[in-house]
Amino acid sequence: MASKKHPVIILGGGPAGAATAMYLLRKGIIPVIVERDDRPRYHVGESLTGASQIALRELGLGPALDAQ
Numbered sequence: 001m002a003s004k005k006h007p008v009i010i011l012g013g014g015p016a017g018a019a020t021a022m023y024l025l026r027k028g029i030i031p032v033i034v035e036r037d038d039r040p041r042y043h044v045g046e047s048l049t050g051a052s053q054i055a056l057r058e059l060g061l062g063p064a065l066d067a068q
Contacts (some may be wrong), residue, residue: 006032022059039059 008024010017013035024031049055056065 019055027041
């Protein structure tokens with residue numbers, strides 16, 4: 001199988017990795033996310049700060065945030 005090269009590899013598909021991937025995709029850069037876990041996981045203490053909510057809204061996720 002031939003390997004495809006990607007200019008960016010993101011380690012971890014959590015909030016920061018996913019947001020980074022979305023920003024890169026908007027610039028036409030296709031990243032690869034490497035995630036150790038095979039499903040989403042819940043971590044005690046995780047929350048969204050005001051700054052992260054601004055970034056998520058910039059990425060077009062405002063309606064999803066409001067629905068939660």
